[in-house]
Amino acid sequence: xxxxxxxxxxxxxxxxxxxxxxxxxxxxxxxxxxxxxxxxxxxxxxxxxxxxxxxxxxxxxxxxxxxxxxxxxxxxxxxxxxxxxxxxxxxxxxxxxxxxxxxxxxxxxxxxxxxxxxxxxxxxxxxxxxxxxxxxxxxxxxxxxxxxxxxxxxxxxxxxxxxxxxxxxxxxxxxxxxxxxxxxxxxxxxxxxxxxxxxxxxxxxxxxxxxxxxxxxxxxxxxxxxxxxxxxxxxxxxxxxxxxxxxxxxxxxxxxxxxxxxxxxxxxxxx
Numbered sequence: 001x002x003x004x005x006x007x008x009x010x011x012x013x014x015x016x017x018x019x020x021x022x023x024x025x026x027x028x029x030x031x032x033x034x035x036x037x038x039x040x041x042x043x044x045x046x047x048x049x050x051x052x053x054x055x056x057x058x059x060x061x062x063x064x065x066x067x068x069x070x071x072x073x074x075x076x077x078x079x080x081x082x083x084x085x086x087x088x089x090x091x092x093x094x095x096x097x098x099x100x101x102x103x104x105x106x107x108x109x110x111x112x113x114x115x116x117x118x119x120x121x122x123x124x125x126x127x128x129x130x131x132x133x134x135x136x137x138x139x140x141x142x143x144x145x146x147x148x149x150x151x152x153x154x155x156x157x158x159x160x161x162x163x164x165x166x167x168x169x170x171x172x173x174x175x176x177x178x179x180x181x182x183x184x185x186x187x188x189x190x191x192x193x194x195x196x197x198x199x200x201x202x203x204x205x206x207x208x209x210x211x212x213x214x215x216x217x218x219x220x221x222x223x224x225x226x227x228x229x230x231x232x233x234x235x236x237x238x239x240x241x242x243x244x245x246x247x248x249x250x251x252x253x254x255x256x257x258x259x260x261x262x263x264x265x266x267x268x269x270x271x
Contacts, residue, residue: 001058008062009044016054021189022046024105026058028188029250031162039063039184063184065173072169072210075180083180084207084214088221090182091200099193104161115157115195119235123147126242130198140265143242146235146271153231154195163199165190166256168206197229201236205244208237208266214266238270 001009014022032040041060049055068083075083102118103111112118127140164171166187173184200222208215224233245263248256 010041010060010062012058012060013049014056014058018189019054019056020104022056022058024191025187027105028162029060030192031097031191032094032185032188035093035097038090040188041097041184041186063173063186064175065183067174068169068172068174068180068182071176071180072172077211079180080089080211081214081217083174083182084211086182086222087167087203087224088200088218088227090185091164091167091196091203092222093159094164094167094185095196097198099160099162102160102194103192105191105193114154115160115232116151116154118194119154119239122151122239125238126246129246130242130249133164133246135245136264138168139264142271143238143267146238146243150231150235153228153235156226156228156232157195157197160193161196163192163194163196164188165192165194165199165202166251167199167203168216169210176210195232195236197233198222198236198240201233202240205237205240234270238267241267241270 001011003009012022012025025047026043027043029043033042041063043058043060045059046057049057078224099105101111101113102115103109112121116256123144127144128138131137164185167185171185171187172182173186174180175183200219204215204218207218219233224230241263245260245267248259248263253259
């Protein structure tokens with residue numbers, strides 16, 4: 001959309017069942033606006049659409065640039081590696097926004113008092129979904145033991161922070177031409193208060209699937225330090241991979257059997 005003088009905006013429309021996603025994105029955009037070095041959309045207005053029961057909208061500024069995903073094929077390995085390192089640094093800056101408890105960004109929850117409580121609850125939910133979708137029980141047992149074995153490392157989490165929860169190439173903007181410097185982050189409807197390394201683990205899993213060699217520079221760019229932080233990162237990546245497996249098993253997109261086999265191999269290797 002454009003206003004009367006041609007300034008660009010984005011109108012995002014949410015179905016009636018996604019009102020919480022709208023409210024989450026609105027709050028996350030406001031919180032992100034206080035973080036130096038990260039550019040996100042600024043909310044301009046929000047409300048209900050006339051004549052559409054329960055359908056809501058969020059009007060926001062439009063950022064310059066294109067999705068990293070749309071330029072990925074044009075970038076050489078050195079450019080991709082440099083951008084991946086920059087993404088790690090940007091995520092670290094995002095995580096300077098501290099929260100009170102682990103859970104939803106919105107005040108009405110759900111919430112968990114500690115990083116371990118959040119991980120334990122998520123592990124139970126994901127394993128139940130895994131088994132319900134026909135996933136192998138031996139893999140569920142292996143993941144459960146792995147998470148429990150790393151329980152002491154969760155105490156190294158300093159507290160909940162603002163997490164994007166989808167800080168990947170489809171939501172990160174770079175210039176349409178020239179050097180691929182990170183110039184924006186969008187799509188904050190999944191944001192939450194969580195362990196910062198859960199956010200990094202989601203990004204690392206995505207990097208691992210596209211360019212495994214760059215997982216190291218991502219972690220270095222972020223600044224993961226010490227064995228407990230690396231263990232926390234590993235636990236969260238395993239849970240993200242299990243969540244992806246559950247989605248593939250349920251939704252069955254094209255090539256789903258091959259995707260499940262690859263995720264099973266990854267989960268076995270990482271646990």
